[in-house]
Amino acid sequence: MKKRSLLFGLMATLVLSFASSAVADTKRVLILQSYHAEYPWVTDVNQGIRDALEEERFTEGDNLTLTTFYMDTKRHTDDAWKQAKAREALALIKSLSPDVIVASDDNAQSLVVRYLKDTSWPVVFTGVNADPRDYGFLDSLEAPGHNVTGCLERERFQGSIRLLKRVIPDASRIAVISDNGPTSRPILRRIKTQATESNLNITGIKAASSFEEWKQFVREMQTRADALVVVTYHVVTNEKGEEVPPGEVLRWTLENNRLPEVGFWKWAVEDGLLLSEAISGFQQGYHAGTLAAFILDGQAPREFAVTTPQRGERCINLSRAEALGIAIPRDLQTVTTLFKTQRVVK
Structure with missing residues (x-):
């Protein structure tokens, strides 16, 4: 009986240890969207991010926890709304402590990401129409230099x-x-x-x-x-x-x-x-999601130049x-x- 109890105890310890290891290996990604969930561009970007992460073997519900925050600043353009949403986003980042943040479109950069420079949270931006150097978190497009990189959105x-x-x-x-x-x-x-x-x-x-x-x-x-x-x-x-x-x-x-x-x-x-x-919103998301996956695998944002998807x-x-x-x-x-x-x- 003692041997059987000892065996069951050992098996339980191994199961708990494996479960604890699996939880520890789960990566946390936060998608920070400037706009609302129903906006077609946002839908395409989100799908691109998900597909790229899965292509690089990061699957939601398996080894990935994916959280999306919508700032809804296209339907609500007043400064009070924007500032309130920025505070909510920053509070979520602090509580969630994501392994990577993917931030889409310019309002997310100007209202949130500019305050994350040189923090412990890596950031990948996408859908940026302005010159991202104006937000103060890059040294240059070729050599970003800090904890932020990403891709540009440029009209064709x-x-x-x-x-x-x-x-x-x-x-x-x-x-x-x-x-x-x-x-x-x-x-x-x-x-x-x-x-x-x-x-x-x-x-x-x-x-x-x-x-x-x-x-x-x-x-x-x-x-x-x-x-x-x-x-x-x-x-x-x-x-x-x-x-x-x-x-x-x-x-x-x-x-x-x-x-x-x-x-x-x-x-x-x-x-x-x-x-x-x-x-292509999908290509914007896919490019950013691929960068996020490389960062989850251990590379630093500063290693990736800021580029524009070509398709x-x-x-x-x-x-x-x-x-x-x-x-x-x-x-x-x-x-x-x-x-x-x-x-x-x-």
Whole structure:
């Protein structure tokens, strides 16, 4: 009896020891999202992160605990909300003490990550439109130097214009409209530079703060441009200073604009814009998730230069093409993601 009791005791100790070791080996990753869970870009980024981690053998529920915090700063743009969410995020980081933080889009960098420089928490950023050096946590893109690295989000302007010219060969004059949010401002600056280098004529460019400014610009450009570049339409206010739902801004644009539209994201074409060589949220997430996996395996963020994922995705909305009376070449359709309906945008 004593031998059997001793054997059972030894087995129990081994099981407890194994379970304790498994818990100790489980890695904790926090995904810090600037926006809300239902936003299509966020959905794609999250999927990319998960797929990359799993590809590198980090599986949720097995050897990985994945926590996601949504700051929801696209639907709530006031400073009080942003600061409150930043405090919540920082408190969560301190309590969770993640092995890696993956921080998506610029608001997460400006409100949270800039305060994590040289802490014990490695950070991988993604979806950053601004120059990340402006946030103060990098020495340079080539040699980050601290506990933060990541990947840039850069609009595929040249590719999108090439796609436009496949559809409208004579297009040479473009108008550019955007809201006046933090995502769009650096994009507008880069478009100006790239258009000059491409010998394109920008007949108008507008960062609209109000819906009335947006409407006026779109109306004015109808006879002055061959195409309308639409950047983002999510931070626009009405005459009372209230935010206009992006779906309302887009619906008005599609109903009143007769120029072919160029967007920069897959979701924008799915929403109803004509075409884009789109930035891929999935690729942004996958790149960041791969870096996070390497860091979980023991490498330091400073070992990885900040780069831009090279893959984009050609997208065309066939229902919008039909509404505009534009024929899409058959050969182009075979190598393009096609949408045949307009999604209802909220």
